[in-house]
Structure formats: structure tokens, C-alpha cells
Amino acid sequence: MSTIAHEPGIDVVIDLVDAVAVLGSFPALAGATLSVCRGEIVLLRGPNGAGKTTLLRLCAGLIPLERGHGQVLGVDLKNDRELVRHRVGVIGHNNGLYADLTVTENVRFWGRTVGATRAEVDAALRRMGLDGRLADLQVSRLSAGQKRRTALAGLVARRAELWLLDEPHAGLDAAGRDELDQVLKMAAAAGATVMVASHELERAAQLATRQVEVVAGQVREIGAP
Amino acid sequence: MSTIAHEPGIDVVIDLVDAVAVLGSFPALAGATLSVCRGEIVLLRGPNGAGKTTLLRLCAGLIPLERGHGQVLGVDLKNDRELVRHRVGVIGHNNGLYADLTVTENVRFWGRTVGATRAEVDAALRRMGLDGRLADLQVSRLSAGQKRRTALAGLVARRAELWLLDEPHAGLDAAGRDELDQVLKMAAAAGATVMVASHELERAAQLATRQVEVVAGQVREIGAP
Amino acid sequence: MTTTDTNTSTNSSPRDRVTGTPFTRGLGVVILAGMTLLIILGIFVSPADVNQGESVRIMYAHVPGAWLAYLAFVVTGISSAAYLWKRTRSLTWDRIAGASAEVGVLFMGISLVTGSLWGRITWGTYWTWDARLTTTAFLFVTYIGYLAVRGLGGTHQQRARRSAVLALLAVLEIPLVHFSVQLWNTLHQEASVAGRGTDVEMDGLMLFTLFLGVAVFTLMYVWLLLHRQRSLALDDMLDDSGLDNALTARRAEAQGVAR
Amino acid sequence: MSKELQGSAGVFATARLISAKDLRVERRSRVLLNQVLPFALIVMVMFAFALDSDAILERVAPGLVWLATLFSVLVMVSRSFAVETADGALDQLRSAGVPATGIFIGKMLALMAQLLVLVALLVGAAVVLYRASFSWEGGVLLVTTAIAATCGLAAVGTLYGGLAAGAKGRETLLPLLLLPVVAPVLIGATRATESAFGTNGIAISEGWPWLGLLVVFAVLFSVAGAVAFGPLLDD
Amino acid sequence: MSKELQGSAGVFATARLISAKDLRVERRSRVLLNQVLPFALIVMVMFAFALDSDAILERVAPGLVWLATLFSVLVMVSRSFAVETADGALDQLRSAGVPATGIFIGKMLALMAQLLVLVALLVGAAVVLYRASFSWEGGVLLVTTAIAATCGLAAVGTLYGGLAAGAKGRETLLPLLLLPVVAPVLIGATRATESAFGTNGIAISEGWPWLGLLVVFAVLFSVAGAVAFGPLLDD
């Protein structure tokens, strides 16, 4: 993978200060402070309901920043959060696939929406081991892990500057986990930034360059593994 | 937990011989042979799309046995698969929760459908750490892991003879995983049988008394861990 | 899959099989002859009606069409019941049900088309919101829905069970269609042939022609049913042999992973 | 607290559980009150627009009440099963060995209760909008008609809702299956309501046979549903 | 194969992508053909039945065509967005930074294409069922009416479909939102069709102003949708 374009001077990719995000009326993020530099692979850990998913969605510009300051890729989250969107790649707890389309059609669709070329799409499919029998199977006929792979392939095809992954390993088999880790490491090496929420601490710790704990809507640093 | 009633003579809880199960027109199980005895905790491992989910659903009486022989808890899967149902506890990739009901209401509902008492429901809630703030929260307001806990509490409340769990750890935090493992070990000690599909091999291997590999719709034994 | 309980199952590939037998071929000849006779009698020999004039000749297709559709749907219902009853459970019943419903929809279509042609001539309109016509249309749609449910997918047993339940409910609409003329005051003809004590009297030759029509349509129904049932059986066998192939492939895949 | 092998709840216990659950979901989400009811009222108003003639409107008011009900049934049935399938709860119900008859009765009763509320409000609206009016005896006829008709609609709706629940494209399969079957209810309820209202000078006595049709339909589909729901769910 | 920072596709590229995707989903699932169409036909039949009088029917045939279309729109819009929300694809679209205007146009065009097919078939059915007939000039009026009306319906359907997509109880929220807004389309299309058919002796020339209304509506909601879809999705 080639290096990602680099705006000089913005090496702090995520910069949150006392960020508050509200779901319903609950402050799922209650004053989170975090800064992440280009090229890092940050592991978000923490108990259920701590606010990891909320933090990721906030950084992706999907939910509003209620209070505090937030900048992602140099974009101010308070005013222009939609500008951040086409520069991040997100995978949430859902896969975002169309059940009636085939694996290839899905990945191609998601690739095209962000202007990926056909070659890139094919490469992504190959990367996630979806180029065999599965390629022309409708998504409704896939197993849980195969769906997850397809969603990840769609993500890989876009080559975002900032990858925000919510429990990406869930459902993947051993080989899939290795492939994914490799992809993420290569992306980081090429200048992208990765933030992963995960409960599989041993595995994720091997991947991450830095760990951060989310507890009750706040972020706490943990020493490098 | 007290011992589970025990029909004498049926110590082979699952007995499949050359079982074939078809999804759409695809033989997701292509001649699986497996026998599981009372009190075992069997780990199903294997690559994505191997047929683990299908195997679990077959044993739960949720999909028909197309060819071969199958007995679960002494019930013939070919003719009476619906009879097996109220004796197994299943958790699949989905949680099966009602988003508009609260955590307690959900667990109570699932407990009641199988005749669990109020005390048992409360115990299950406590077991899965759902007796605090979360108890009266609507499920639509829970995080992914909290939902999974709720679903597991509903399962714990039923105390089935045979537990069939499809990636139960997915989404749970470290504490939740430990709680679940403890519950499963206690159930097995009390005479229940457990079959778990999982991709988190290290953790699941600690739990299981026996590992079995599913590959391309067939089952292969692996030596005890 | 339990498709192999049909008498057509042998070891040869289903692709080579045909659905004809000497019996059906003989039946075909009889139908052709009967049809010729019906056309001659219906169009040239039988008299015109006092009220309806020449258009009454449409009756010889319209009425048998409707009746045979009823018959076909009843057969669907009966074989669905036979499928659901544990002791007689067999996919053959399911295929008979499906085949019969398809043929029934065809006959109902014939009756609808001829009826509306007839309506154009006698009432001056193709369609009117008469109870008989409307309930007939509902019946027609109901069985289209039935066929849609058959096409939902799943295993053969699933298809059979779902559609059997539906067929047993759908068949209840037939009395509604039949008695609609009594329930509502309609434009449409009251039961004049099978009706109890109606004062409509039919010309002997007309009656005979009508009964010939019914007989020919019945034979045609049997012929179509046999063929369609067998071709459905072949479809199912094809699925099964597809399953055999898929099984072999999947087992080979397992071998490949093993070594 | 020790206990032996748990059996699943009986048919009626299940029915009570399920209908209590469905009604509680409705109480939380207020879908009937906030959405279906306005929808039905709008349907009635739309008809008025499409027909656009007072004379016609008065004549067809009873038909419109029941047409609006019918379309609301479609919406409510699909909502009722969306609740079950959204997160695989239906699968969970099946795998809990809960008696299907109990599920059917429970969902049907919950649906019927909601439908009764709806019909009551729609009839009220018709009285106001289309200036319908009825006598004491007409009221009795109207109430029994409403009960029988909603019972039939709820039964057939639940039955086919369950059938369509798992299928792809169920949003559209359900109306296809449901509408031709409920046509008799539409007719019967319309005629009975007409005679209760005295529309077109129809006498009340003419309404009772139609009520009979509705009762037959309701009984038929309740029984059919109780028996057939298991096999339908079971795939 | 190296490339720089990827931008997301432009508005029209997105629109093409999305509508191609929607039409492909339809081709796979055949929901329009196998289910909506029979549903619409049944709706027409039901109305006819509820009204139950030839004289009335002939007068209201054009209205019924459009009422049936309207109910089909509800079904089709909810299906169109069920496809997006079933597995969180809509969220994914938002987070991919795809221009919302492009999503709107794409989904609207796909919907419009399907609606046009539907209306063509329904008008055909009306000609047969209700004995409607029309002249050459009436045909032109009819075709332009159909295009303008489906365009308006598709625009407003997509707009509100997107609004309801995330919400709880969307099965019922959508009709509530949609029906009152499309009332003008119903009236305009009905009147234009009546004059195309010459129902009640209405002259064709009377139809053109109604067509004007439809065009205004279509333009208004297409523009509103293109502008407002982003903020709507973005809650």
C-alpha cells in the first residue's frame, strides 16, 4: 500500500478535550480526553457500557459533540463533523451489507461510493479470502463470520486515513483475525491511524501500539504493552 | 445449582451419525458424526462457514435433519425435533430481545416461558451483573455487550439440560466472560451438557473438557486440550 | 430428501426422464377426440339459447373451466391434508397439491377470460363488480398467493408444510364463490345445472354438450395433473441430485483441508 | 430453590405471557395511539377526498370505516411481527419449546384488543365526519359486529403474519396473502354496520345474518390458527 | 495502483450507484413484480367491492387507480428503506461521507422507475376493469400525468422514508407522515386522469391545470428532498 497523503502539520489525528456525547439523555461519554497521533494503532478497552462505541462514533462524525472540544483529522467536530466522514473508515457492531446482493457486488458498491478502483476492490476481496466460491454468493447465504469478512473487505477497499473499528475480530476465525491484523498493521505503516475497540485483550494487545482504557465515559491511559 | 433431573440410561446426550443439514440448497452439514455425553463441555472450533452454527441449530431442533441419524436427549431429530426444544437452551448470533422492554422484563419473560420462578430470574440477573442501574433500562438503550449479557441471563434463568451456545463470549467484557464461564462450569457440574462454538480458542479451550473441529460440514475430534 | 418415495425414482439421471407414459399418451388421444367432438357439438350442432343467442356457446368452456378449477383446488386441499397427516406424509402429496393448484389457476383463468368475453356480449361489459365475479377474482388471487408461498424457498419439507396449511384455508373460499350468487343478488347466473329446484330448464342437447365439456375438461385436468406432478417430482429429484453433488464437493473440500 | 427439570409454560399461560408482553410493548412505544390511529383517520379523510361527493360519502361511510380498519390491520400485523423478528426473538420462542398455539392466541388477543380500540374510535369518527347515527338496537349490532370482525381480522392477521414473518420481502407478501382472505370480513362488517347505521334505509334485522358470517369467519380462523400456527412457524 | 487520498464519489455518480443498486435488489427479490403489483390490484378490487355500485365505480375509477398507487408507494418506500436499515447500511452510507443529495436522487429514481411500471399496469387494469377508455390526446395527458405524479410520489416518499428510517415503529410512522402530504398528488392525478378518461364528461383541457399542480409538487419535493435529505439523515 502506498503512503497516504499527508497534510503537513496535522500529526495529531484525534484530539478530544473533555468531550461529552449524549445518547438519549445519558452522557455515554462524560468528559473524555484523548489524543492520537498519525500512525498509531490504539486499542480501546474497558467494561461493557463504558462508552467505547460512543467514542468511535463521535470520532467518525456520526453523533454530535455535546460539550468540550474535539478535532479529528484537523476538522472541528463541533461545527463540521460531516466533513470528517469521507476520510474515515468505520465498522460498527453491524455489517452494513445488502442481503440480496452478492459478496462482490457489496464490496464493489462500498468501494465505489468512495471512489475505489476495480483493482482495489478485487485486491480487498482477495485480502479477506473472499475470491473463491463465496464471491458470487448472496450475502443472505453467508455465515456470520463470512458476513464480517465481507464488511471488512468493503472497508479495506476504501483505504481511509483513519480507521475506526468496533470489535472487528468478533466472528472472524483464526485465519481471518491474522489477515485483519496484517491489514491494519500495513495501513498504519503506510501512514493511516487505527483505533480499535475490543474485548479480546490478548490478541488486541499484540496488534496495538498503545492501549487506552475507557471507564464510565472517561478515557484513561495505560502504559504501552 | 441443584442437579438436573436425570433419565437413567441416556448418558449420550447428542448422537449424530452422518447427519446432513441443508440451508437453501447448500449442505452446510455434510455428514457430521458426533457424540456428546452428559456433563461434557464441548468446544466447536473451525473456520468461518464450516457449519458450527448449523450444527448447533440442528441439535436445538430448529432446522430439519435431511439425511443420516440424529438423537438429542433421547429424542429422534428426524421425526420429533420439536420435542427437544423445551429441554435445550440456545443462544445464537442474535440476542432475541425485545427492544422496548426493560432488561428485567426481558429476562422475566424468557424465564416465564419455560416456567422459571421469580427467584430464579432474579438470581440470573444478579449472576450476569444486571441488577443495578441497568435492571430497569430499556434494551434499546443498552450497549452491545449489555445486550449480550441480558440474553445470557435469560438463558441462565432457564437452566436447560443441554446448552447450545454460538459464540457466547462475543461482545462480553473480561468480567462477563469469567462470569459466563463460571456459570457454564457449574451447569456442567450439575449434570447439564454444554456445547459452545467459538473463535476465541485460548479462552474457550480453558473452559472446554473436549474440543471438536468442524471443517466443511464435517466433525473431527481433537485430543483433549 | 424423501423425494425418492416416488414411483419414478430409478438410478438414471432425472434429466433423461420424460413425464409421459403409455397411459397418458392414450389419454391424450382420447382428449383430442373429445375436444373435437365438443367443438363440433358446441359450435355447430347445439342450439342457440332463447335469451343468450349464439353467445351461449361460450358456456361450454366457461362452466367446465370454473368447475374444474374448483375440483383442482379441492384436490389441492385433500392432498395437502394427506401430506399433513403423519401416517400418509409424503412429498408426493405435496407435489400433487402444487400441480393441481397450478392447473386450477389455469382453469380459473380460462373461466375468467371466457366469462368476461361472455359478459362483454350479454351484459355489454368485460367486468362488473358482481359478487360472483369478485369472489372468483379473490379465489384466483388466493391461489396465486399460494403458489407464491410455494416459491418462497427452503427445503422441500418446509415448502410442503407451509403451503399445505395455506391450501387447507384457501379451499374454504370455494363455497363462498359458489354460494355468492345466493348470498348477494347478482347479475351472474344462478346455479342452473346443479341448482336445487331452479326453474331454468336446459335444452337436452345443450345439457349433453355441457356435460361433454365437463368430461373433456376433467380428462384434460387429469392429463395436466399427471404431467405436472411428474415434472415437479423431476425438479425435486434434480434438487436432490444437486444435493448429492454438493455433498460430494463439500466432503472433498473437507479432505483437502485435512491433508 | 432447587427444582426439577423445567417444563415450558402451558398454552394459556403462554398466551397470557405473550399478550401481556405485546400490550406492554404497545404501551411503551404507543404505536397504535400515536401512529396507527392517525393513519386510519387519514385514510378515511383520503377516501373522502377521492370520492369528493357528500351524497356518495354518506352512503359508503360504513364501508370506509372497515376499509380503514383493514389497512390498519396490515400495518399492525407487520408491526406485531417486526417486534418478534427484529432481534431473532421468534427464533428464541421456537427454541424455547413454547407452545405455538399459545403464541398464536397471545398475539391474536393483543392484536384484537388494539383493533377494538381502533374500531371504536373510527366509528366515532364516522359518526362525526359522515354524520352517521344509530339507534339502541343498532348499537348492540354494532358492538357485536365490531367484536366478531376484529376477532376474525386478528386471527387471520396473526396466522399469515407468522407465515410471512421469516420470509424475504415480507412487507409485501403479507398484504398479498391477507387481503383476499379478509374480503368477507370487509363485506360482512360493512353490511352489518350499514344496517346498524340505517344507511340507505337498510333495516337492522338485515344486519344479523351478516353478523353470522363474521362469527363463522372468526371461529374458523381462530381454530385454524390455533392448530396451524405450529406447523407454519416450524421451519 | 498507488493513489492519493480518496474522495467520495460525486452527487451524480452516487445517484447512479444507488439507483443501480436498488434496481438490482429489486431484480433479485422481485418484490414489485410478485408482490406489490398483486397487492395494488387487490386494493383496487377491494375498493370496488366496498363501494359496490356500478354507477359510483365508473365515476371514481381514476381515483381508485391513484389510491392503489398511493398504498403501493407506502409499501415500496418502506421496503426501499428496510433494505438500507436491516443491517445498518444507511449508517454505513452516512459514515462513508457519501453525499446525501446523491443518496436521495438515487433512491428516488429507482423508486420512480418502479412506480412508473406499476402505474402503467394499474391504468391498464383500470381500462379493463372499470371500462375506462381514452383518446390520443388523453393518452398524452395520461402519460405526462403519470410521470409527474410518480416523480412527486417518489420524491416525497424517499424524503419521508429517510426520515422514518431510523425511527422506532417506522412501519406505522411512515404512512402517518406520507399520506397527508401526498393528498395533493392524489387529487391532481385523479382529476387529470379523469379528464384524460373523459369520466363524468370532463374535457381533456380541464386536465392540464391539474398536471401543472403535479409538476409543481414534483419539482418542489425533488428540490426539497435534494436539499433536506442530508440534515434529515444526519440526526
Ligand code: HEM
Ligand atoms: C368475468 C366474468 C365471469 C366470471 C368470473 C364467472 C365465474 C363463474 C364461476 C366461478 C362459475 C362456477 C359457479 C359454481 O358452480 O359455483 C360460473 C358458472 C356459470 N357462469 Fe359465469 N362467470 C362470469 C361471467 C358469466 C357470464 C357473462 C355468464 C352468462 C351470462 C355466465 C354464466 C354462467 C353459467 C350459466 C354458469 C353455470 C352456473 C351453474 O349451473 O352453476 N358467467 N361462472
Ligand SMILES: Nc1ncnc2c1ncn2[C@@H]1O[C@H](COP(=O)(O)OP(=O)(O)OP(=O)(O)O)[C@@H](O)[C@H]1O
Ligand atoms: N441460505 C443458504 N444458502 C446457501 N448456503 C448457505 C445458506 N446459509 C448458509 N449457507 C452456507 O452454510 C455454511 C455454514 O454456515 P454456518 O453458519 O453453519 O457456519 P459457521 O461455522 O457458523 O460459520 P461462522 O464461524 O462464520 O459463524 C456457510 O458456508 C454458508 O455459506
Ligand SMILES: Nc1ncnc2c1ncn2[C@@H]1O[C@H](COP(=O)(O)OP(=O)(O)OP(=O)(O)O)[C@@H](O)[C@H]1O
Ligand atoms: N439511547 C440511550 N439512552 C440512554 N443510555 C444509552 C442509550 N444508548 C446507550 N446508552 C448507554 O450508553 C453507554 C455507553 O454505550 P456504548 O455502546 O458506547 O458502550 P461500549 O463501551 O461500546 O460497550 P460494549 O463493550 O458493551 O459494546 C451504555 O452504558 C448504555 O447503557
Ligand SMILES: [Mg+2]
Ligand atoms: Mg460497543
Ligand SMILES: [Mg+2]
Ligand atoms: Mg456461526
